[in-house]
Amino acid sequence: MTVLLSVRDLSIGFGDGDSVVKDVSFDVEAGQTLALVGESGSGKTISCRAVLRILPRAAQIRKGTITFGTGQDQLDLATLGERRMRDIRGNRISMIFQEPMRSLSPLHKIGNQVSEVLWLHRGASESEARKEVLKQFERVGFPDPARAYDSYPFEMSGGMRQRAMIAMAMVAKPDLLIADEPTTALDVTTQAQVLGLIKDLQQETGMALILVTHDLGVVANMAEQVVVMHKGRVMEAGPAELILSEPAHPYTQQLFDAAPEIPDKDAVGIPMPNEDLILEMKGVSKTYTMRSGRGWKADKLIHACRGIDLKLARGKTLAVVGESGSGKTTAARIALGAELPDPGGEVLFRATSQDDPIRVHQMTRTERTLFQRKAQMVFQDPYSSLSPRMRIQDAMTEPLEIHGIGTPAEQREKAAEMLKRVGLNADMLKRYPHAFSGGQRQRLSIARAMMLDPTLIICDEPTSALDVSVQEQILTLLEDLQDSLNLSYFFISHDLAVVARIADEVAVMRQGLVVEQAPPETLFYNPRHPYTKALIAAQPEPDINRPIDLKLVALGAGSPDSWDDAFRFTDSVIPSLVEMEPGHKVRCHV
Structure with a gap:
């Protein structure tokens, strides 16, 4: 094969500081896929941006060559004039950005x-x-x-x-496509379809592809060559089959160990006990009206949730899984009292085992104050949920100030204690959110949610945009906090591998309905619903011999009209949630 892009001894730095990319070299052949793998901050994206010369102003290419083209058509992109670079960008080399x-x-x-x-x-x-x-x-x-x-x-x-x-x-x-984390925050079914699309387009046009990712499962499905980067250096490089089967460098092995996997064992779980429930949702539906904006058109009803019945036992984790728009977050907002359910639905909360249940949407002011102290939320994007204008100390102590708990000195002491509990240092209290990495900001969000000593935490996709190693740290932290404080988690995710790790019970949602519900071991060993099967099939695994089954994904993730008669539903005809075996419910026509 002919080398299309050759990067040799590339070093990049900012200002007078040390180089953040040091002596990076790799080749991309025409028609080939090269995966650049590593955590955030490893130098993957900035190396690719150097190819297109779209680095930040303060950055400079300190040494190295970037040769693009074949035969007599070779160009050194590192020294090429800006006018000629504009002809290259978007024309011969294109880039798909992460967000x-x-x-x-x-x-x-x-x-x-x-x-x-x-x-x-x-x-x-x-x-x-x-x-x-x-x-x-x-x-x-x-x-x-x-x-x-x-x-x-x-x-x-x-x-x-x-x-x-x-x-x-x-x-x-283009001759070369650079895809920078093109599927990081997508649902697994959408991710599988996007990866299949890129692969099909690549085969049609014969273009080369550089795939920037931290997901070894994506690498196994897409790449022929792999370059593993860490702290600006290449740790390991070679054929994908060899690196995925026998990683030689400890850092590559660490990435493998951190990657969550769906369990592959013949085990049937035990249904989550229901004796001591902290949260119960009964017949919860939520309908929004979308106005047409035109007088002759009727308003459209959007059914975000339909007939949700969920139970969360104290000290356990209930995971709600599904694609964007399935109703997961709406259900969580109703559980927190931030949204009113349609008439007929109710949410019950018990702060302790001895308390009578509180109807969340009929609370008195005193009950609401107690509920807000006992039920907290960790959001998907920690950067958006932390004010960029507030120091971490102020963000942490704000809940205590609102509820009038403790003196300023006691509040600062509590903030320092919570930072230590989530693995951060107390001297970080004076910093602003932008001074922290994504994983550290997520730890800060968890620490802030813990300030009022809650018993229930709703986690809305808390690990979806994190590197696998940082994701592993956050999941371990959540498990440790649950064990030590007997916390209950309402955990929202689209990643079944993460859910398999942390959940005691899983509810799978599609178009506002729970289509299947069971303990994770039962769900993964014996999935019945086509959508659940699609979610499992769409989960990329770091095994080159187990590619994503796109046909199975397309079948389950497609319209409910395409499902078998037993599972098919429409707006007017919806099958019931039937218990197929103890603790295992499936929405189907019996």
């Missing part, structure tokens, strides 16, 4: 943003560009390409925005 919402302009329609590539690099007219873009939208899986063309980014789901980014990168048919 599509930040990469797409919120003020311009999706179609115009994708068409811009053809206007700039191909001189295409508006009608020619639209025709080509609509064709590309169809190939990347938009159900209605014309509607997508005229939509703004905020009108699309995360998976659809990521497909738009792929279309933008692919529309000019």
Whole structure:
């Protein structure tokens, strides 16, 4: 094969500081997929940005060569003039960025943003560009390409925005595509479909691919060559099959050990005991009305949750799993009292085993104050949930000030104690959130939730955007806190491998309904519902011999109309949740 991109002895630094990327070398052959693997801060993304020369202003390439092209067409991108680099970017080398919402302009329609590539690099007219873009939208899986063309980014789901980014990168048919964590925050079913799409497009066009990721399961499904990076250096490099089967470097082995896996054993779990319930949801539904905005059109009803019955035992973890839009977070907000359920539904909370249940949506002021102290939430994005203008000390002590607990000195002492409990130092209290890594910010969010000594914590995707090693640390922390303080967790996730690690009971949701419910061992050993099977099949494993079964994923993650008659449902005909074996419920027609 012919080498398309060759990076040799690349070093990058900021200002007068030490180099953050040191002597990095790798080659990418035409038509080949190279995976750059490592944690956040390992130098993966900045090395790729150096290829396109889109580094931050303070950064400089201190040494090294970046050669792109074949035969007489070779160019040194590190020294190429800016005018010629503009011809390379988006044309011969394209990049898919990690967060599509930040990469797409919120003020311009999706179609115009994708068409811009053809206007700039191909001189295409508006009608020619639209025709080509609509064709590309169809190939990347938009159900209605014309509607997508005229939509703004905020009108699309995360998976659809990521497909738009792929279309933008692919529309000019580049020689090299750089995909920077293209599936990190996506549901596993959407992730599997996006990875399959990239692979299909790669085979059609023969382009080379650099895949930046920390997920070894994604690597096993996509890559031929692997480069493992840590603290700006290459730790290990070679064929994917060899590195995934026999990792030689301790750091690579550490990444393998940290990766969560779905259990593969013939075991049937015991249903979670229901004697001492801390939280109970009975017949909870939530319907929103979406106004049409046009007088002749009827308003549309959105069923976010339908007939949810869930029980959480004290000191246990109930995991609610499903894709974006399945109703997980709405159910959690109703459980916290932040949303009112439709008439007929109720949420019961018992602060201690001896207390009478409180009806969460009919609380007195005194009961609400008690409930807010005993039920706290850890959010998906810790950076958004911590004020950038408040020092950590102020953010930590704020709940105590609101509830009038302790003197300022006692509040600071409690904050320092909580930081130590989550593995951070008390001298960090004077810092601002931007001074911490993603994993540290998530620890801070957990510490803040613990300030009022709660008994119930709702965790909304607390590990979805974290590296596998940091994810492992957060899960271990949550387990330790649960064991020592007898905490109860309402744990929201789309990752079944994480759920298998932490949950005592799992409820799988799709389109506002619980479609299957069981202890994790039962669920993974004997899944009955097609959507549960799709979630399990979509979980990438770090084993090159066990690729994702895209057909099974597409079947279960598709429309309920495509399911077998026993599981099919519509807005008007919904089957009941039937107990198939002790503790194992499946929504099906009996």
